[in-house]
Amino acid sequence: MAKPNTLRALIDLTKTTQTLLTHYQSSLSPHNAKNAPSESLPNPLETAKACTTLLKSHTTTLSLLLLTPPLTPSALITKIGDVSSGVLSGLVAAAVADNLKANSENGLGSLMSAELRAGVLRVLGAWGEVLALVVRLAEKRQDDGGSNKKDEGPTEAERQSVLATTGVVWEACDQLLKFCDNGIVGLVVKKAEEWRSVLLDAVEELKEWGEDVDEDDEDGFEGSDDEFAGDDDIFGAANKLGKGDVKLKALLDTSVKKLKMVGMLYQALIKRRLKTFPSSAQPSSSAGEKSTEDKETQQDPMVKLEKLMVHLRAIPEGVDDLASAFYDLDENEANAMFEKCCSEAKKAVALVRQSWTGTDDEFTTWSGKWTDALNAE
Template structure:
């Protein structure tokens, strides 16, 4: 009689594990969808009780990493214990995941303090979505583990032979991917808004300078042979054509006679290098000095909120710094098409965006003149005179 009772309990636990795992898979899918930029998660989650978004994200991520480690050990240690797995998955689905998604979805209402800014909020959502995806793979492995002990209805099959070597490797690999995603999210929380904006600005500056170097090299690759081959051939069959590579390679090369376009290219390279200098100055004098504490909302006696200005300016600045390398791509395309008019127009747009960025934060975050204020004025004068 005791063995029969044990079997009944095991089958019951197995069915409970299957049900919870599948329910959690659906929950993970729902959470991932809710974190798509166009989605409005605020209406589905209670966000009023979040005191510190980054701290809540950090705490829930740390817990998820720990729970995943325990879960992987349960999967790898025979015999399979459905009740223990159910308890662990329940701890994750009932609190850890919802807290993490609530933090990533937290959007301040009008007049409410914004201590993250648009860039950090977008990064948190992207990283949490990635983490949810990795944890979904762990849930799939739980169902695979169930298959060796019973069927999809939770009916046990008998003795558990333990995990295969292939399954062990799959569990270890999936656990490692979750750890990596957790560590990446924890790093973002540790570095905070300043760390993220500095990192992004440096990446965009690198993209900008790479594009400048490519433009410079393209300008040096002058088509010296544009007039060759025009007298070749008989009966006019090959007049004006060289070999196949030359036919298609010469289309986007500067010719010796494109003096105006070459002069514009030289001017563009010079100005874009100056824009690269602006990035460097902004990173040092504005992004690294951004006062997180000053962006905190302060309420006056009549209920008005103060302190949202710096974060709004930071958001606008980062949007410009992201946009500039994109316009440089358009500029390069115009040059490759030998379209002088479009190249000139796009260069003006790029420089205009850079000047707007400098103007936006010409004063310090506290609204005072400083070294960057003086430097930015000189920089604007120099780029206009170039």
């Protein structure tokens, strides 16, 4: 069995590390991260990637130490110290780096910073589970410290806990590594896919709502043997589309049809514009040093990409307002919101009608036909 004093030292160090981890997690909350002291790093994503790779390696070694009898507190203390002294602080520094915060006023800077913080927080949370497991196993060995029996290693339940906890860390690390490798392109593609999904879900709900027409069925409640038979009609009547709402129904049908076309636009933009964004145009360690005015003058692709993402994010947000107007049976508001959504989509198309190098391509031709179809009655 491990000596009680070394077990005590392991427990104390692990609990101290848990406190440090809690502090790091708090510092990465949206409010605190904005005001947290930070420094500029040559490349925050590369720093995060290097630290994440180390953490995954250290976690693998630590899990083997936990699975292999006898428990060796000194080796565990060294490994936890290695993580605390450099890896954790490096991850946090990358997540709040000035390079990212310098770009936080534009859409992409804000998105990149938020996604990196979220990824780091997932990793820190997973590592916290490892620390909790170490404390439990060490305290159990400490409780058995007075016996002379040989340490036969973890029980089957403990083995499964070690493997499962290690797996959670690996998964969180792999997600963060993928994010770092994919960079700007991976981020904008992910966000565009998410917004497209939100858009299409909302369109499908609108379609289903439009099909649930209030027929003013006189046989629904009166004469029924079930005293609750008409409850659905009574409570749902307020926002049902009536048979007489011909103009609103026509507007709904048009909205559903054309918003599905906007969903097609997302697919085309993801394939032809977002995934083809040139690596040479992506922000470097000096991101934010060049003024927006200079970028506009030079037709910087990053400026176009940032504007494009603003339009793509605004569309599903506008569809939420459109749905609310339909549910309120407000034809004027619904029409205004529908026009706003279409306007955002057309601005997005016009912004990147040509390729990132300023030449016509397949998307240029397709976008012209798409715009004509959207404008058609």
